[in-house]
Amino acid sequence: MKKIMVYRIMLTWLFLATSLVLAQTQSSSSTSDKTYKLLPGLDKQLINNSADPCVDFFEYACGNFPKLYPIPSDRSGFGVGAMISEYTQNILHTMLEKAAAGGESRTANEQKIGDYYASCMDIDAIDKKGLQPLQPDLDRIAALKSKDELPALLAHFQMINVNAFFGFGEQQDFKDATKQIAIADQGGLGLPERDYYFRKGDVAEKTRSEYVQHITNMLKLMGEPETQAASDAKKIMDLETALAKVSLDITSRRDPKNIYHMMPLSQLETITPEFAWNRFLTDIKITPITDLNVTVPDFFKGLNSLIASTDLDTIKAYLRWQLVNSTDSTALPKALDDEEFDFNRHKLAGQPEQRPRWKRCVEATDQALGEALGQVYVAQEFPPSSKQATVQMVHDIEAAMDEDLEHLDWMTAATKARAEQKLHAVADKIGYPDHWRDYSKLEVIRGDALGNADRAAEFENRRELNKIGKPVDRGEWGMSPPTINAYYSATMNDINFPAGILQPPFYDKNATDAENYGHGGAIVGHELTHGFDDQGRQFDANGNLDDWWTAEDTKRFEQKTDCEVKEYDNFTAVDDVKINGKLTLGENTADNGGLRLAYIAFLADAKRKNIDLNQKQDGYTPLQQFFLGFGQDWCGETRPQQLRLQVQTDPHSPRKFRVDGVVQNMPEFGKAFGCKPGQPMMPVNSCRVW
Numbered sequence: 001m002k003k004i005m006v007y008r009i010m011l012t013w014l015f016l017a018t019s020l021v022l023a024q025t026q027s028s029s030s031t032s033d034k035t036y037k038l039l040p041g042l043d044k045q046l047i048n049n050s051a052d053p054c055v056d057f058f059e060y061a062c063g064n065f066p067k068l069y070p071i072p073s074d075r076s077g078f079g080v081g082a083m084i085s086e087y088t089q090n091i092l093h094t095m096l097e098k099a100a101a102g103g104e105s106r107t108a109n110e111q112k113i114g115d116y117y118a119s120c121m122d123i124d125a126i127d128k129k130g131l132q133p134l135q136p137d138l139d140r141i142a143a144l145k146s147k148d149e150l151p152a153l154l155a156h157f158q159m160i161n162v163n164a165f166f167g168f169g170e171q172q173d174f175k176d177a178t179k180q181i182a183i184a185d186q187g188g189l190g191l192p193e194r195d196y197y198f199r200k201g202d203v204a205e206k207t208r209s210e211y212v213q214h215i216t217n218m219l220k221l222m223g224e225p226e227t228q229a230a231s232d233a234k235k236i237m238d239l240e241t242a243l244a245k246v247s248l249d250i251t252s253r254r255d256p257k258n259i260y261h262m263m264p265l266s267q268l269e270t271i272t273p274e275f276a277w278n279r280f281l282t283d284i285k286i287t288p289i290t291d292l293n294v295t296v297p298d299f300f301k302g303l304n305s306l307i308a309s310t311d312l313d314t315i316k317a318y319l320r321w322q323l324v325n326s327t328d329s330t331a332l333p334k335a336l337d338d339e340e341f342d343f344n345r346h347k348l349a350g351q352p353e354q355r356p357r358w359k360r361c362v363e364a365t366d367q368a369l370g371e372a373l374g375q376v377y378v379a380q381e382f383p384p385s386s387k388q389a390t391v392q393m394v395h396d397i398e399a400a401m402d403e404d405l406e407h408l409d410w411m412t413a414a415t416k417a418r419a420e421q422k423l424h425a426v427a428d429k430i431g432y433p434d435h436w437r438d439y440s441k442l443e444v445i446r447g448d449a450l451g452n453a454d455r456a457a458e459f460e461n462r463r464e465l466n467k468i469g470k471p472v473d474r475g476e477w478g479m480s481p482p483t484i485n486a487y488y489s490a491t492m493n494d495i496n497f498p499a500g501i502l503q504p505p506f507y508d509k510n511a512t513d514a515e516n517y518g519h520g521g522a523i524v525g526h527e528l529t530h531g532f533d534d535q536g537r538q539f540d541a542n543g544n545l546d547d548w549w550t551a552e553d554t555k556r557f558e559q560k561t562d563c564e565v566k567e568y569d570n571f572t573a574v575d576d577v578k579i580n581g582k583l584t585l586g587e588n589t590a591d592n593g594g595l596r597l598a599y600i601a602f603l604a605d606a607k608r609k610n611i612d613l614n615q616k617q618d619g620y621t622p623l624q625q626f627f628l629g630f631g632q633d634w635c636g637e638t639r640p641q642q643l644r645l646q647v648q649t650d651p652h653s654p655r656k657f658r659v660d661g662v663v664q665n666m667p668e669f670g671k672a673f674g675c676k677p678g679q680p681m682m683p684v685n686s687c688r689v690w
């Protein structure tokens, strides 16, 4: 999978890397071609009646899920969200097979998505070509005569998403969200995150030695003799470790102030005399800039020393490695694709088997041509009625937050007024964009899988870089319509719900209102709350990083979030690996706030419709249905290796804690299920931020 550089604070419902198909954790051959249906708003079959909802609500709401739907061998985890993605992938598969079959009547977009998909599926052609499609780039690396030639090569690599040394792109200026500026960010690592290079313990050490072996294997498959490959791999590991040392960790990167350092271009040139930025910028062809955001200045100082101290042969080996490692492995010959799977999916995430090729090619097409595929998808699968129902729910949740803010007893009137102003300025984006992206200049050639991937990357990076200096397009989307995920953007101050997530059970027109508020309402509430979590609250109504809080209110807010940090720090995800309460704080705040907003909105809805809250329906009161709907969003199971990977890289807590960690903070839950104060799901002391 190509790594995408996204320089936007996108606070998601699920990990971004796993978005479309909750994605990389998925699916392959024989055992995994099972087709799934969408589950109803409340699925009684999933409930484990022998569990006590007051002791472990996740087990009660979801206990039967793993028995009914065991993790397929081509996944590192499986749950309700993954079932929706399997279902959606099947639809996209049929669409793409049809588009690939060709015919005169294809629209321009159908030609592109059909041929992209068909080229990805043509493993015989890919194998036959071998490394030949990479050869021009390998030749450019081999031809490097001095480090002075690095800027030009890195400019080209940047455009085709090769993750070498650092990242360069465009972002909205944190301090003035109407401006689009250039950004230079840390990068260049091959392991999932900085701390993988330094973490102590047997598992971490084993991962590092497996990683060095993986680099060796890849270099060998690219034609290097064994001893040279092994020696290069070690040097590459040393270089990446040095880069990691000067990189900022993911928890610190959550604070926008830590990744915002505007400086004149001349100052960047002063701290990195070994790297000629003027040559890089000329080659990357952006409009001339005078200043930019250098996210982590210390990283670039360190990078400068590394370029000075590393010999050219090691740099060349590192570039060969990053070139192949950054390439979408579906476009590589089978032996390299298998080796990539073995390390990144099997060893790191515990996935026993590779996913079927068609699923990986559906994903690759979505990633390259998301809005072309999405346009066809929406026309077929997202009727106006789905959009209307969602709009209503979003408005109800926003009204709930308004009410919640009004009754807040810990915030001063001045801060409250600014919070309300921000809330009222939130833009709602539902289903798909009003204006579709124009792909007419992107050439997709049948039979050229790697060329297509590179051209798609260049097309997207050019589109991003061309924004610098231009006005912001507030209608733009950061996710494709079939994506089963959602996000809040702090600089846009908008909430975004792609069509993919607006399907049962998250929104089910046959479910009760209670169930829909528990499922979909909590997701909407989650995204809205992101505007007010420890990260989002630092941005104002216009999307500017601007402290609108009084010192007193900040202090009270931090006391409240400290409670959540401690609560989640205590949860053990797997073996000796505990959740990182600080890394997951924003997501946990959004989960907790989201459910409360959905609860307030549902009570208002029940009042409007005269729903009797004591009247059981199908065995459950409306409030029990509400909480069960919420809990069942997360039904599923995750393999231990994937859990470890998740806790160490993902700001979202594992599924069980996204349920239990939240309901135990809502005494209303305990009341709905008749729990006694002091039971695990109804502790005497609980946390509440929003």
Ligand SMILES: [Zn+2]
Binding pocket: 011, 012, 013, 014, 526, 530, 586, 587, 590
């Ligand atoms: Zn989130």
